[in-house]
Amino acid sequence: MTIRHATDADEPAIQLLWREFVAESPPPAYLGESDDLELGHGGTTAWVGERSGGVVAFARARPIGTAVEIVDLYVARAHRRHGLGKTLIGAALAEWPDATHVRLEAALAALPFYNRLGFQEEARRLEMPAPALRARLAQREKGESFGSIHVQTDDQGAVERAVRQFVPRLPGGSRGSIVAPPRNGWIAVYDDVCDRDPRQLRRLAKELGDRMGSVVLALAVEEAAVTRFVLFEHGKVVDEYLSIQEYYGPLPPGDVVALAANPRVVSRLTGSDAGAVRAAAVHGASPGELPAAAEVLVSIARAIGVQGAEHGWSDAPTLAGAVVVER
Incomplete structure (x- = not known):
């Protein structure tokens, strides 16, 4: 083995090795065809490794500050594990004996070799398709959601039993629930997974309405941006409200109207004042046109006459008589 x-x-032999390297570790297609190697390009110094009478390895390196950068290093597959790679790196270090560090960019397949020498990862080169990145950048940042369910009953025990039965069936692994004592004819239910996923809040409210055979109201702030309520009777949706009807995307005109709230229906089922509900259930085209979503939620809860809607499970205060269901 000879290193020089x-x-x-040596250029024809090095170009042949370069093409083998490109075939073994091809660059992404979006970079186009790889050009031939220029030995002295970028101020580099080149070495070759000879074995069995021919050039079977090469390396290029250059000084950067007080470091040596290994720009290229390749050993033909049939001649690996004979020390050529280590010896070529040693030649680069000997060229610049005052170097304090050695750095390089390694192909994934070569990482075990460099790790054995003691190289440590300093950075990673990341890539992704541009269309996917554009789509991700266009997505809005999601704020936190929270909500509560209000069952029109004084039977706390029945609500607790229903919660214990249905919550474990919800996806997401709830960490716990709270069943509040009756307040103003309503029992509030708070749950961990229902805070994290508004779809599960809706699902649990439906199940409780169906089981209890009563009126159930789900109230929520979603993504810290919009306020929603869904009113159930015997497990069936009878009214729904979303403060920004097209917050999640364009809707047919009929669906927009369906999310506007029907104060008369709310009044009939909850005993609330229709005018107060109408005044509280404000609408807008964007969050900037409305009060904060949490403020809208409090106004709606006050108009309907339910208590404890201003928080979810995670920040629920200690409440005398509440049943805490831990999981």
């Missing part, structure tokens, strides 16, 4: 500086006469 490359000469112009």
Whole structure:
């Protein structure tokens, strides 16, 4: 095995090795075809490794500050595990004996070799398709959601039993629930997974309405941006409200109207004042046109006459008589 500086006469052999390297570790297609290697390009110094009478390895390196950068290093597959790679790196270090560090960019397949030498990862080169990145950048940042369910009953025990039965069936792994004592003819239910996923709040409210055979109201702030309530009777949706009807995307005109709230229906089922509900259930085209979603929620809860809607499970205060269901 011989290691020496490359000469112009070595260029055909080095170009052949370069093409083998590109075939073994091809660059992404979006970079186009790889050009031939220029030995002295970028102020580099080149070495070759000879074995069995021919050039079977090459390396290029250059000084950067007080470091040596290994720009290229390749050993033909049939001649690996004979020390050529380590010896080529040693030649680069000998060229610049005052170097304090050695750095390089390694192909994934070569990482075990460099790790054995003691190299440590300093950075990672990341990539992704541009269309996917554009779509991700266009997505809005999601704020926190929270909500509560209000069952029109004084039977706390029945609500607790229903919660214990239905919540474990919800996806997401709830960490716990709280069943509040009756307040103003309503029992409030708070749950961990229902805070994290408004779809599960709706699902649990439906199940409780169906089981209890009573009126159930789900009240929520979603993504810290919009307020929603869904009113159930015997497990069936009878009214729904979303403060920004097209917050999640364009809707047919009929669906927009369906999310506007029907104060008369709310009044009939809850005993609330229709005018107060109408005044509280404000609408807008964007969050900036409305009060904060949490403020809208409090106004709606006050108009309907339910207590404890201003928080979810995670920040629920200690309440005398509440049943805490831990999981």
